[in-house]
Amino acid sequence: xxxxxxxxxxxxxxxxxxxxxxxxxxxxxxxxxxxxxxxxxxxxxxxxxxxxxxxxxxxxxxxxxxxxxxxxxxxxxxxxxxxxxxxxxxxxxxxxxxxxxxxxxxxxxxxxxxxxxxxxxxxxxxxxxxxxxxxxxxxxxxxxxxxxxxxxxxxxxxxxxxxxxxxxxxxxxxxxxxxxxxxxxxxxxxxxxxxxxxxxxxxxxxxxxxxxxxxxxxxxxxxxxxxxxxxxxxxxxxxxxxxxxxxxxxxxxxxxxxxxxxxxxxxxxx
DNA sequence: AATGAGCGA
Numbered sequence: 001x002x003x004x005x006x007x008x009x010x011x012x013x014x015x016x017x018x019x020x021x022x023x024x025x026x027x028x029x030x031x032x033x034x035x036x037x038x039x040x041x042x043x044x045x046x047x048x049x050x051x052x053x054x055x056x057x058x059x060x061x062x063x064x065x066x067x068x069x070x071x072x073x074x075x076x077x078x079x080x081x082x083x084x085x086x087x088x089x090x091x092x093x094x095x096x097x098x099x100x101x102x103x104x105x106x107x108x109x110x111x112x113x114x115x116x117x118x119x120x121x122x123x124x125x126x127x128x129x130x131x132x133x134x135x136x137x138x139x140x141x142x143x144x145x146x147x148x149x150x151x152x153x154x155x156x157x158x159x160x161x162x163x164x165x166x167x168x169x170x171x172x173x174x175x176x177x178x179x180x181x182x183x184x185x186x187x188x189x190x191x192x193x194x195x196x197x198x199x200x201x202x203x204x205x206x207x208x209x210x211x212x213x214x215x216x217x218x219x220x221x222x223x224x225x226x227x228x229x230x231x232x233x234x235x236x237x238x239x240x241x242x243x244x245x246x247x248x249x250x251x252x253x254x255x256x257x258x259x260x261x262x263x264x265x266x267x268x269x270x
Numbered sequence: 271a272a273t274g275a276g277c278g279a
């Protein structure tokens with residue numbers, strides 16, 4: 001396991017108050033270039049110098065859970081010390097120019113991107129109080145939130161999380177007992193960058209999911225006992241929900257409506 | 271306290 005601190009380490013910039021960002025006028029999305037590679041130099045070369053490898057080689061990382069004030073400048077502050085950032089971009093709403101809370105960081109080489117992914121993942125963002133949420137950019141709207149396509153996810157809800165619980169800790173807490181754990185996510189408040197105190201754990205195996213629902217109830221994670229619940233599934237395709245539920249609800253509603261209609265009819269006809 | 275703002279001209 002690679003530790004931050006050697007190799008490419010996340011910078012530890014001072015406690016810069018985010019206030020300076022909050023009143024910044026809305027601006028068009030832009031791509032910030034590192035000073036090492038000014039636009040003027042690029043314009044002179046016949047070929048774009050930043051395409052040394054095959055075009056299909058992914059050298060871009062996706063970053064999520066960004067707070068509203070975290071702009072391109074901020075991202076460059078975070079990753080510029082690698083000296084290998086070719087562009088950073090925060091995705092914004094077309095009308096309001098407000099950040100959508102995610103962005104992209106492109107690097108010189110895939111190797112650099114990979115190293116950054118390994119060293120930064122889970123470490124604390126400058127000023128943020130939250131950990132980086134990084135992943136490979138996919139370039140396709142398709143398989144987005146599925147890191148592994150080996151079948152459906154079986155997800156549980158985990159509440160009562162202490163403020164310091166990270167994705168990694170949550171994941172490892174469950175992986176210690178269940179080897180089909182695919183991942184864990186602590187939900188972050190975008191306004192504060194802090195944990196909302198709950199999260200989700202995904203299992204590949206449905207049996208382990210069900211076991212965890214009872215076995216992990218009240219088990220300590222960091223400093224607090226966890227509270228496990230069923231997750232309302234985000235993507236219905238992988239849902240494990242019993243099919244009878246919806247139909248039962250529907251027919252029950254129909255019954256109620258029918259009964260009410262009869263009452264109304266009785267009154268109308270009376 | 272309480273069920274995920276997730277892939278770009």
